[in-house]
Amino acid sequence: MSTPIDAAVHPVRFEHSDAFTIAGIGGRFTAATISSIPELWQRFEPHIGRVPGQVGTYTYGVCCNADGKGHFDYIAGVQVADGDVVPADFQQVHLKPQRYAVFEHHGSLDNLKATFQAIWNDWLPASGEQAAHAPEFERYGKDFDPFDSRSVMEIWLPLQTRPN
Structure with missing residues (x-):
């Protein structure tokens, strides 16, 4: 018997994306150093809108190479x-190209860890889906404010392709 999926961590949609490239400032992190990621964003912020060949206005936080x-x-x-x-x-x-479950995180980034934990520990095991070995990413709109409790950003979780 499967556990009901908590509506708070239910995907807002499923997407299939084409291939694309993200470029920016990166670093290697662990659970002990993850609190340094905001400093990386502070270093990148002056480049937003000025990166040669930039497509669109979204910014991305990409987790890869685990x-x-x-x-x-x-x-x-x-x-x-x-x-x-x-x-x-x-x-x-x-x-x-990848299939994703897209989740929304509402509020400041102070409770982002709880949203990720709910996705990985609650939704994913109950969903019947399996995470793909591919980068996951956060997608931020131009109006996102990391300190505003009304802000919304997206978390894109890569999923394995379902057999036909």
Whole structure:
């Protein structure tokens, strides 16, 4: 018997994305150093809207290259049309076509960890879905304010393709 899915962590939609590239400032993190990610965003903020080849106004926080031992790369960036023209000190991640469950996080980033825990520990096991070995990302609109309790951002969880 499956556990009911809590509406607070139910996906707002499922998406299939085409391939795209995110470029920005990145670093390697662990659970012990994750609190340094806001500093990475502060370093990236002056570049938003000025990155050569930037596509659209969304910003992305991409988690990738997890090693299974708690280490992962995080890139604060924007979508770019051509990774060859971005600054040399930027990191890039190329996301392949992928199916995602898209969740919304409401409020400041102070309780973002709880939203991620609810997705991974409550929704995913009860959903019948399986996470894919692909980058997951946060997507922020141009009006997002990390300190505003009314702000909304999206969490895109990569899912394995279902058999036909």
